[in-house]
Amino acid sequence: MKTFVGIDLGSTTTKAVLLDEDEEVLGRGITNSRSNYDTACRVAGQEAAIDARFTLFRREFGAEQGTDEQVETFLGALERAFRLEQFVEQLNDLERTCLEQVTGERFAKVAEGVKQALAEIFRRLRHEAPSMFAPGATRKSDFFRDIAGSRYLTVAEEVARDASLGYDLLLNVYDKSIIAVENRPPSGGLSEKFKRALDRVASEGAGLDGELQEPVERALDIELEETYLVGTGYGRVTLPFSKEHIRSEILCHGLGAHMMYPKTRTVLDIGGQDTKGIQVDGNGIVENFQMNDRCAAGCGRYLGYIADEMNMGLHELGPLAMKSSKPARINSTCTVFAGAELRDRLALGENREDILAGLHRAIILRAMSIISRSGGIDDEFTFTGGVAKNEAAVRELKKLVQENYGEVTINIDPDSIYTGALGGAEFARRAAEGRVEGVEA
Amino acid sequence: MKITTSRAPSKEVVKDASMVKQKEMMAAHYDRLANAGESGEKVASTFVPGNLNELIMCFDLVNNLPEVNAIQSGLRRKSGSYVMEAEKAGHSEDVCTYVKSDIGMMAKGNIGPNGKKLPDPDVLLLSYTGCFTFMKWFELLREQYKCETIFLQTPYMADGKVTPNMIEYMVKQLKEDVIPKLEQVSGVKFDIDRLREYLRKSAKAEDDLVYILQSAKNKPSPIDAYFGGIYYVGPIFGAFRGTDDAIDFYRFLREEVDQRIAAGLGPVTPDGPMAEEKYRLVVEGPPNYTNFRQFWKMFYEEGAVVVASSYSKVGGTYDFGFRHDPDRPLETLAEYCLGVYTNRSLPMRVDMLTNYVNEYEADGLLINSIKSCNSFSAGQLLIMREVEKRTGKPAAFIETDLVDPRYFSAANVKNRLESYFQMVEQKRSGASKGVAA
Numbered sequence: 001m002k003t004f005v006g007i008d009l010g011s012t013t014t015k016a017v018l019l020d021e022d023e024e025v026l027g028r029g030i031t032n033s034r035s036n037y038d039t040a041c042r043v044a045g046q047e048a049a050i051d052a053r054f055t056l057f058r059r060e061f062g063a064e065q066g067t068d069e070q071v072e073t074f075l076g077a078l079e080r081a082f083r084l085e086q087f088v089e090q091l092n093d094l095e096r097t098c099l100e101q102v103t104g105e106r107f108a109k110v111a112e113g114v115k116q117a118l119a120e121i122f123r124r125l126r127h128e129a130p131s132m133f134a135p136g137a138t139r140k141s142d143f144f145r146d147i148a149g150s151r152y153l154t155v156a157e158e159v160a161r162d163a164s165l166g167y168d169l170l171l172n173v174y175d176k177s178i179i180a181v182e183n184r185p186p187s188g189g190l191s192e193k194f195k196r197a198l199d200r201v202a203s204e205g206a207g208l209d210g211e212l213q214e215p216v217e218r219a220l221d222i223e224l225e226e227t228y229l230v231g232t233g234y235g236r237v238t239l240p241f242s243k244e245h246i247r248s249e250i251l252c253h254g255l256g257a258h259m260m261y262p263k264t265r266t267v268l269d270i271g272g273q274d275t276k277g278i279q280v281d282g283n284g285i286v287e288n289f290q291m292n293d294r295c296a297a298g299c300g301r302y303l304g305y306i307a308d309e310m311n312m313g314l315h316e317l318g319p320l321a322m323k324s325s326k327p328a329r330i331n332s333t334c335t336v337f338a339g340a341e342l343r344d345r346l347a348l349g350e351n352r353e354d355i356l357a358g359l360h361r362a363i364i365l366r367a368m369s370i371i372s373r374s375g376g377i378d379d380e381f382t383f384t385g386g387v388a389k390n391e392a393a394v395r396e397l398k399k400l401v402q403e404n405y406g407e408v409t410i411n412i413d414p415d416s417i418y419t420g421a422l423g424g425a426e427f428a429r430r431a432a433e434g435r436v437e438g439v440e441a
Numbered sequence: 442m443k444i445t446t447s448r449a450p451s452k453e454v455v456k457d458a459s460m461v462k463q464k465e466m467m468a469a470h471y472d473r474l475a476n477a478g479e480s481g482e483k484v485a486s487t488f489v490p491g492n493l494n495e496l497i498m499c500f501d502l503v504n505n506l507p508e509v510n511a512i513q514s515g516l517r518r519k520s521g522s523y524v525m526e527a528e529k530a531g532h533s534e535d536v537c538t539y540v541k542s543d544i545g546m547m548a549k550g551n552i553g554p555n556g557k558k559l560p561d562p563d564v565l566l567l568s569y570t571g572c573f574t575f576m577k578w579f580e581l582l583r584e585q586y587k588c589e590t591i592f593l594q595t596p597y598m599a600d601g602k603v604t605p606n607m608i609e610y611m612v613k614q615l616k617e618d619v620i621p622k623l624e625q626v627s628g629v630k631f632d633i634d635r636l637r638e639y640l641r642k643s644a645k646a647e648d649d650l651v652y653i654l655q656s657a658k659n660k661p662s663p664i665d666a667y668f669g670g671i672y673y674v675g676p677i678f679g680a681f682r683g684t685d686d687a688i689d690f691y692r693f694l695r696e697e698v699d700q701r702i703a704a705g706l707g708p709v710t711p712d713g714p715m716a717e718e719k720y721r722l723v724v725e726g727p728p729n730y731t732n733f734r735q736f737w738k739m740f741y742e743e744g745a746v747v748v749a750s751s752y753s754k755v756g757g758t759y760d761f762g763f764r765h766d767p768d769r770p771l772e773t774l775a776e777y778c779l780g781v782y783t784n785r786s787l788p789m790r791v792d793m794l795t796n797y798v799n800e801y802e803a804d805g806l807l808i809n810s811i812k813s814c815n816s817f818s819a820g821q822l823l824i825m826r827e828v829e830k831r832t833g834k835p836a837a838f839i840e841t842d843l844v845d846p847r848y849f850s851a852a853n854v855k856n857r858l859e860s861y862f863q864m865v866e867q868k869r870s871g872a873s874k875g876v877a878a
Contacts, residue, residue: 234856247863248856248859248860248863248864249860250860250863250864251860251863251864251867285864285867285868286860286864286867286868287835287864287868288829288835288836288837289837289860289864290838291853291856291857373822373838375826435870
């Protein structure tokens, strides 16, 4: 079947969306942008293709998401089994790569010991892997680097201690290997992995009987043809896309927001390094836009920095800030100054939650200034980007919108991080139809 | 996915004959300035907006323009260190970077673009035209050179019109203050007939300049009225207005433009003739000079040509009919000063830009807002909204600086320009096809 791909190469993450000919989302995929947009692009695309398979399974079962318990139980098991397959495959790649690093003078006397230790580490990692993908198990991140990395470091420490081997040696081979593994394009066919995952599900007894097996196989046999691809986002300039395959992220965000909420007139997107205020018309066509200039103060990275400064996870900031009833007044949105401001206020005895709430408010104040420069807020207003997932930021935004513009419908889609990629995919679909907008035909 | 990785090899910059000629004229002028000490010629420093070149010439003075010197430093990538030198001397980061480039250049020996030392001015002639910073700048220069400083006050056109009172006020200053002081500094007696002769020559060149600038109404436009426009206005905004050289230059340029119109050709860019005109823009605000060619490339690579710009009116607005009038020599100088773009009120600027978008059938308005130029930037967002509303054409806003390289972020500017061009394209195809979502 024909598919249309939109890829949004952000500064932090790369997102992909796959559309079918009827403008329906088949799949979404996300990965960390790493230092290699080429790979990030491929990984995100593949992730979207995997997600698309699940949509196709559901379509074959004739069930919408969550309507048929048996189907959902099965698909849940299949997804976990598939992720496990993927994880183990990359783990094996990591082991091979680590072993290749055990050469040279540094390892001259300890090579054998290090190799044995590596074998033991990866044996343990493989052994514990199924539990990481068991029903109900939570993972800190969905990116291989994060999951494998934190477990490797813990296990390697134990193994090194038991074998009286230098931990730094094990750390050294890992450091040299992880980037190579991460940047290696995903290997092997997806179908093979799906088949292995199906076998695994069957062996665990969560499989389906013969009658239900058929739709799965039918769905797996559908070929997903990449009919047209459009790239957007900051990384687009570093990717060797030809011009007709590139759209600006402004246009993609405008169109994506319009597709999610057709009544959208104003879009706010707060991403890792930029904040965009976009005005669109009734067809999702951009009428005006403003972005932060020369300085990324008050963008998503600001929160990342604050999280690091406070030794917290990024996702923990919002909930803590929500506990504040008296947000501190913070004017600076300079990321570098924020650290100093934070320490200063902590030293003065202010509450962490109040300071955090103040920092969230500062971001939104800056966003409000950008929106007002782009022409203000018209009903409906759609908020997208990573920061839209942060409840404290959303709370401040709602307050300020109400104060400045009165009653306005505010839309926040749980998949808002994919807005740019969604718009890109729709541009791809239109381009394949011969409707070329935003670029000279 | 198509992969295109080839990059064109760097090649010689292409210039059309008029640009070469213009460069020669400017070089000759800088040599004249550098030799002023030897030749015994006296020097008047003055500004582009409201520069009274015809009057200056009546006293055998050579015209030296500090902003143009700053522009030359910017183009030659020297302004960055000059700006920092001025900051070292205590000038704030937010001060006009023309000023800081000039101050820094003086501190580093006042070496002009030809590598020779620029002369100290014998007189500072400030025709204050809408930019408050000019006044402060000359205060600094007066402190530095301790020479005669003349201040011709030009009333701001706050109500959008020139009144007889304004002219009277300025003529009185010319008669009672400016001319006597220039006589005193130069030792040359003022001859009004000599002024008339220069003004006659000015008007002749101005006719051709207007013809050239308005040639952009053709499709495709044979000129770029912003990036190319800067070359075109160079002689007439500087030391050549009122000379035969200027008449010859603009006649030559006019013929060149006529040839391009006849051949249906677009403007000549540093990479050769522009291939296809895809977007016609009106631009408000000065350009960036530290990355001038890179900035221009972001336009012509995308097929964007500037058909009208406000910046090409900062040294005189001629396209609404004003010409220097030899029959009213002093009054005409007053009218000239009053009419320059920087002396026009916000509503006048809105009218002018709206008019340009309509008359030149532009796709929209682009504002290049200058970080360190408050007199240009104040009100620009309002201007943008209003022009958008009146023309129904999309507008966009980018931010750079005149000659401070620290404020030119190529990736951001390019990103925004690309978005803008695509927005124009999308609106166009949306309008022509009645796009559904």
